[in-house]
Amino acid sequence: MxxxxxxxxxxxxxxxxxxxxxxxxxxxxxxxxxxxxxxxxLAEAALRPVTYGMLALIDEKPGIRAAELCRLLGMKSANMAPLLAELEERGLVERDDHAGDRRVQMLTLTQAAREAMPGLRRQVRRHEDRFLHRLTKKERATLLRLLRLIWTDEEG
Incomplete structure (x- = not known):
């Protein structure tokens, strides 16, 4: 040193x-x-971690409300709005008004995004395998648990 x-x-x-x-x-x-x-x-897909995270959560929870997506990602709606607009302009996300409350936006992936997600998930796994290659499976699980302890209210 x-x-x-x-x-x-x-x-x-x-x-x-x-x-x-x-x-x-x-x-x-x-x-x-x-x-x-x-x-x-993910250069070819032109996705950043935040936009990939948005797509992954919308894929996991079709029809998720924009406010819930903000909460899950720890973002302010003012910061999320331009990112949603970007994903919508790129033909990856659709916004629909909630039937009972037009102020609420429900988010879904477009058909193109749904078809792309398995490949994107493989790329993210490949990325994680590459930068965590020196850690054992157990060490990765420990690292993930410790990181979650830092940023969540969960108890280990």
Missing amino acids: DEAHTSRSTPGATPEDALDAQIGYNLKRASAFALNDFAVE
Whole structure:
């Protein structure tokens, strides 16, 4: 490890103070690595993690309300609206008014998107296998459980 990454150059610093010992720094590095690999894998589909996530959830829950999609993805509706418009313009998502309340939008995938999803899911699995190749199946499950503990209210 070079001196730039150690705490030895700062008087009173402990090994826990070193940048590469900080969880946030390591999460950021891992995230950047994963996002870059995702972009390469899904370049032809022109999907980002957020737009893929939207398609995957709509596929899992046809007719999902836009507000519920926002909640599940931890997004504000103001941020989701342009993404939904993009997916709709690309012919991947359809919005329909709820029969009982026209203010509520129900989301479904178009036929083209439904047909594309199995291939997209394979690409995402290939991406995850590639960037997690050094982890065993058990380590992957542990990593997933620990990450969920950070961002959800679920108890382990």
